[in-house]
Amino acid sequence: MDVDKRVVCIEENVRGVCSKVKRKGREILNDFSITAPQFEALLVLTKRKNITIGELSNNMNLACSTVTELIYRMEKNEFVRRSRDLNDKRIVKIIVMEKGYKVIDEVLNRRREYLRDIFKDYSDKEIDVINKMFKVLNNSMSL
């Protein structure tokens, strides 16, 4: 197969895989009282501790007002709380609460179960190749 045909094929299958992962992800989130943007924000907040709403907006590529509203709902749900910086009281940081960590754990475990089930008939060697490939691919992709 020439390179172009392979790229056409890869694009189609990457799109298919991502679309199915997205659909499954939303299906899983339906079982928890959290929306997709709230979950996405939680994932960012656990990776980049104590960031501000401005930094979170940049990271999520969303307007500050949208993220402020998002954080308000996440506070009501007790996933996060806001805390004033001790050194500069003008700065408000977002802290993930225990319930936030718990929902991440539970959702990610469900996503892992989904993938484990897909790979149940794959050999260890095949799983190793897939693992390595996704890692390399993830690292090659710029944000």
Added chain:
Amino acid sequence: MDVDKRVVCIEENVRGVCSKVKRKGREILNDFSITAPQFEALLVLTKRKNITIGELSNNMNLACSTVTELIYRMEKNEFVRRSRDLNDKRIVKIIVMEKGYKVIDEVLNRRREYLRDIFKDYSDKEIDVINKMFKVLNNSMSL
């Protein structure tokens, strides 16, 4: 690496790849006068010709009213047109117009260029493995 650790790793990297593909996809769509849901609808409509709004809603997992509004905007953009069934005038089918096919071609080409660039330093053999893996994975995943 034991199976559980690999699944944790695969889940993280699949999520990373899908998140970057999504972000890139939206970035590409910004250069065209089409929104993400409109583009998604166009992709379904080119695969399943002449379907109704009800069938499209089912396929996209969206409310009929949302899809009706979506199709209205796509008609205004001349991506699709509605056509009454010749045998049963109560049935309205959605037909993709030339401008719709053109935008799909252009957007998919941009997505292919993005992937081609990511794979530029990969060997032919590596590209073959990735191609095969995504195909198998796409087929193993249920919708």
